[in-house]
């Protein structure tokens with residue numbers, strides 16, 4: 316089996332997150348979910364939520380699906396890196412992404428979501444594509460859509476072709492040669508943390524020399540920005556006129572009309588360059604002439620994160636073989 320579905324920016328001006336249409340149940344209910352390689356719960360806004368927590372999202376109504384079955388006495392509760400959270404109960408149902416169907420997929424229904432989810436009216440839930448060891452369902456943890464689909468896939472892979480301010484694609488079960496140029500460089504993945512954790516071989520700021528240094532980090536489609544060690548941030552932002560690390564805005568900001576260098580990171584011998592336009596991320600508040608950077612410090616996170624700002628500069632292969640690997644190509 317294979318599948319292919321759109322990755323649509325939730326906001327026309329800034330790539331905060333991307334959503335992908337999925338079908339759940341019988342007859343099919345279409346929701347737009349945030350595919351997240353940084354977590355492993357598949358959860359949806361549901362008919363179990365209080366109306367006060369819903370603001371335009373589409374809800375999944377298990378009662379309207381003839382194939383939905385409650386997983387009795389199972390619950391889940393998750394808190395994300397940005398402090399957002401949700402919790403609820405669990406059904407299994409048919410789950411289809413871009414023509415690829417998994418029967419009896421655990422669909423975690425929200426009974427409670429935090430305000431940052433309520434505020435994001437274009438996200439109807441998440442599809443965790445991290446390793447199933449991170450799934451929060453108790454007493455029995457559940458498998459991700461990828462783990463359930465893998466045995467039926469032509470190849471045990473999914474790929475991310477995210478794009479700057481435009482619609483990209485998630486493909487499942489195949490690698491589309493038309494979506495990238497040159498070769499795909501694969502590097503090992505450490506699955507123990509439960510994320511797609513890999514080691515980058517170094518970085519360069521603009522046209523500067525490449526600094527060979529191992530950077531352990533995760534590829535996280537659910538995180539908007541790139542979070543790296545402070546030393547790398549200093550090296551980057553000292554090239555940006557008027558850049559400062561702002562306590563007010565919680566990160567590096569600069570005048571929106573400042574000239575920004577590109578940022579290159581290494582994957583083995585290969586190099587991926589993030590264009591400067593991706594790094595001038597967004598005005599700190601609507602209409603402001605101060606902009607927030609797409610590269611920020613990971614010092615408060617305890618983990619380096621290659622989020623959408625980096626991922627959309629590449630074609631990324633999440634290879635679920637034994638052992639899993641991650642592949643990066645220019646496009």
Ligand SMILES: N[C@H]1[C@H](O)[C@@H](Sc2ccccc2)[C@@H]2OC[C@H]1O2
Nearest residue numbers: 351353395396397399431537538
């Ligand atoms: N893996 C990421 C996850 O997808 C999001 S959850 C989320 C929260 C609000 C709005 C949209 C998504 C959160 O930020 C970083 C990390 O946790």
